[in-house]
Amino acid sequence: MAKPIAERRQGVGFITPLLVLMLAAFNLPILYMLTLGFWSKEGGFTFEHYAQLLDTPIYLRVLANTMRVSLVATLVNVAIGYPLAYWMRGLSPRAQFIAVSLVIVPFWISILVRTYAWIVVLGNNGMVNRLLLWSGMVDTPVSFLYNELGVMIGMANVLLPFLVLPLFAAMLRIDDRLMQAAASMGAPNHTIFLKVFLPLTLPALAAGTLLVFILCLGFYVTPAILGGGKVTMISNLLDILINQIPRWEQASAVSTLLLIVTLAIFAGYRALDRKVGT
Amino acid sequence: MNGQPTWGTRLVAALGIGALAFLVLPLLIVVPMSFSSARSLAFPPPGFSLRWYETFFGDPSWMEALWNSLTIASISSVCATTLGGLAAYGLRRGTFRGRDVAESNFMAPLIVPTIIAAVAMYLAFAGVNLLGTFLGLVIAHTVLSVPLVIMVLGVAVRSFDVRIEQVGWSLGGSWFYTARTVLLPNIAPSVFAAWIFAFIGSFDEVIVTSFIGGTYETIPKKMFNELILQVNPTITAIATLLMLFTVVTLALTAWMLQRAGRLRSTLL
Numbered sequence: 332m333a334k335p336i337a338e339r340r341q342g343v344g345f346i347t348p349l350l351v352l353m354l355a356a357f358n359l360p361i362l363y364m365l366t367l368g369f370w371s372k373e374g375g376f377t378f379e380h381y382a383q384l385l386d387t388p389i390y391l392r393v394l395a396n397t398m399r400v401s402l403v404a405t406l407v408n409v410a411i412g413y414p415l416a417y418w419m420r421g422l423s424p425r426a427q428f429i430a431v432s433l434v435i436v437p438f439w440i441s442i443l444v445r446t447y448a449w450i451v452v453l454g455n456n457g458m459v460n461r462l463l464l465w466s467g468m469v470d471t472p473v474s475f476l477y478n479e480l481g482v483m484i485g486m487a488n489v490l491l492p493f494l495v496l497p498l499f500a501a502m503l504r505i506d507d508r509l510m511q512a513a514a515s516m517g518a519p520n521h522t523i524f525l526k527v528f529l530p531l532t533l534p535a536l537a538a539g540t541l542l543v544f545i546l547c548l549g550f551y552v553t554p555a556i557l558g559g560g561k562v563t564m565i566s567n568l569l570d571i572l573i574n575q576i577p578r579w580e581q582a583s584a585v586s587t588l589l590l591i592v593t594l595a596i597f598a599g600y601r602a603l604d605r606k607v608g609t
Numbered sequence: 610m611n612g613q614p615t616w617g618t619r620l621v622a623a624l625g626i627g628a629l630a631f632l633v634l635p636l637l638i639v640v641p642m643s644f645s646s647a648r649s650l651a652f653p654p655p656g657f658s659l660r661w662y663e664t665f666f667g668d669p670s671w672m673e674a675l676w677n678s679l680t681i682a683s684i685s686s687v688c689a690t691t692l693g694g695l696a697a698y699g700l701r702r703g704t705f706r707g708r709d710v711a712e713s714n715f716m717a718p719l720i721v722p723t724i725i726a727a728v729a730m731y732l733a734f735a736g737v738n739l740l741g742t743f744l745g746l747v748i749a750h751t752v753l754s755v756p757l758v759i760m761v762l763g764v765a766v767r768s769f770d771v772r773i774e775q776v777g778w779s780l781g782g783s784w785f786y787t788a789r790t791v792l793l794p795n796i797a798p799s800v801f802a803a804w805i806f807a808f809i810g811s812f813d814e815v816i817v818t819s820f821i822g823g824t825y826e827t828i829p830k831k832m833f834n835e836l837i838l839q840v841n842p843t844i845t846a847i848a849t850l851l852m853l854f855t856v857v858t859l860a861l862t863a864w865m866l867q868r869a870g871r872l873r874s875t876l877l
Contacts, residue, residue, distance in 0.1 A: 338704045338705075339704070339705055339706050340705050341703055341704045341705055342698075342699040342700075342702055342703015342704060342705050343699065343703065343705045344699070345695045345696060345698050345699025345700075345702075345703060346695070346696040346699040346700060346703070346711055348692050348695060348696075349692040349693060349695065349696040349715065349755065350696070350711060350714075352692060352748070352751065352752065353714060353715060353717075353752060353755070356730070356733075356748045356749065356751075356752050357717065357718060357726070357729075357730075357752045358714070359733060360726075360729035360730050360732065360733030360734070361721070361725070361726075361729045363729065363732060363733050363736075364725075364728060364729040364732050364733075367732060411624075411627075411628045411631060412628065414621055414624035414625055414628060415624070415625045415628035415629065417621060417625070418621045418622055418624065418625025418626075418628075419625065421618075421621075430625075430629065433629050433632065433633050434629075434632065435859075436633075436855070436856060436859060437632050437633060437636060439809060439855050439859055440636065440851070440852055440855050440856075441813040441815075441829060441848075441851050441855070442813070442815070443813070443815055443829050443832050443833060443836070443848075444636070444639070444848040444851050444852060445635070445636065446836075447639070447832075447836060447844055447845075447848050448635035448636050448638065448639045448848070449635055450650070450836075450840060451635070451638055451639050451642050451650050451652075451845065452634075452635045452638050454650050454840070456649055456650060456651040456652060457650060457652050458638055458652040458653075461652050461653075488631060488632065488635070491628070491631075491632055492632075495628075520615065520617055521617065545720075545722070546722075548722065549722025549723065549724045549725065551723070551724045551727075551816050552815055552816065552833065555833075555837060556833070556836045556837060560837075565724075566722070566724040569724055569727075569728055570820075573728060573731055573820065574820070579732060582728055582732075583728070583732070586724075586725045586728045586729070589722060589724075589725060590721065590722070590725050593720070593721070593722055593725075594720075597720055
């Protein structure tokens with residue numbers, strides 16, 4: 332059924348100012364970047380910038396680095412985040428409020444501050460190394476910083492709220508009576524968890540995992556600071572290609588690939604998230 | 610699941626508390642370290658001093674960065690709240706075609722990795738001489754803040770009954786008059802929350818700012834540049850101030866939303 336013309340346009344005026352700004356300052360720049368990656372120096376269409384990416388071993392190494400760090404940081408996130416969300420679900424409303432606040436407040440604190448906190452805590456004279464030395468577990472300070480370990484710890488920490496908050500919300504929606512029914516039929520606690528609770532949380536867990544992984548792939552600040560220039564991820568490579576040795580076409584090609592991967596994973600996330608919502 | 614605490618529930622509690630500690634403890638350690646008298650980040654701090662706060666407030670380059678951060682955040686958050694608020698209203702109340710596409714487009718800065726937005730804006734702004742300008746930073750920060758504003762105000766507009774607005778119109782009030790006297794007073798806490806979120810988002814933005822800022826310094830950009838070069842205890846004092854600022858504004862926002870009964874719907 333065709334709507335009357337007036338109805339098809341009603342309300343457009345409200346979004347027009349923002350739409351103009353977004354098109355000019357967001358959509359067009361991204362479109363320009365996409366075309367630049369296919370633009371040859373003599374003018375005209377070319378695949379040479381993409382071919383160069385494949386021919387240069389350093390790009391593949393950066394890609395492997397990014398994948399490895401992102402995978403580990405995401406898995407650490409799940410290993411820490413799932414028990415946290417599960418524990419929060421069982422708390423009293425008051426304790427739940429405090430726990431949720433403790434997850435949300437760091438979420439809003441500057442990523443620089445949260446990354447810097449790890450320099451303070453994990454440095455050679457920091458609290459963790461002091462405790463390790465004092466307890467006699469190690470003889471010399473452990474190098475947590477300026478290597479992949481530090482980057483993974485920092486990323487897992489910064490991204491934890493992105494996993495925990497939606498997962499916790501999904502867990503709250505699970506009806507307690509399902510577990511009670513299983514218990515009334517004599518199922519032991521671990522069976523109830525594995526056969527009833529866990530399967531119900533899997534879509535939300537998968538969605539949260541994908542979201543965290545996407546964020547890991549494009550992470551810039553934490554690898555730059557905690558990696559000490561030794562852990563190069565895609566985003567740090569982009570910094571080099573734009574700000575240090577200007578190669579705009581290659582930067583565009585790398586960004587385009589990252590954008591495609593991100594959007595593909597995001598499509599998967601959306602499909603899962605819709606499943607969680609119903 | 611209930612009754613006596615078992616080993617299972619104790620383990621879960623230990624893991625949960627451990628995870629919260631992992632999240633919060635490093636931030637809490639920064640606070641006492643910012644009052645350290647030492648140049649190094651040795652734990653525990655050997656003595657109390659305010660020297661790193663004095664360094665921060667006494668350094669003209671940090672003060673200039675602070676001024677830049679405050680002005681950019683103020684202007685871009687007002688722009689984002691105004692434009693985003695109007696758009697959220699149009700998306701919820703309008704019946705035009707393509708609302709879903711428009712909304713996805715407005716939410717895109719949240720999904721597209723910020724580093725890609727930074728590269729794209731750098732390349733595009735280079736072409737129109739916006740690199741290293743105040744205007745360029747304000748535009749970029751406004752765009753990045755839009756998704757949060759749309760989320761918060763979209764919920765607020767949806768939960769406000771359109772029939773109340775209709776009464777205003779039927780009594781002869783213009784759209785602007787009705788919006789100002791009926792809609793805005795009712796969704797004011799959400800508008801405030803959206804503005805605060807946009808302000809914090811802009812004030813803390815570092816990636817796009819580092820790319821397109823040129824010689825224009827903001828607090829996060831300067832912090833980032835110093836941290837890449839060396840550890841500087843002044844950062845510890847700034848980090849403490851930033852945390853204090855975030856916690857206070859969030860508490861204020863939560864309190865206002867709580868009073869309006871909108872805390873839950875806005876946060877989760």
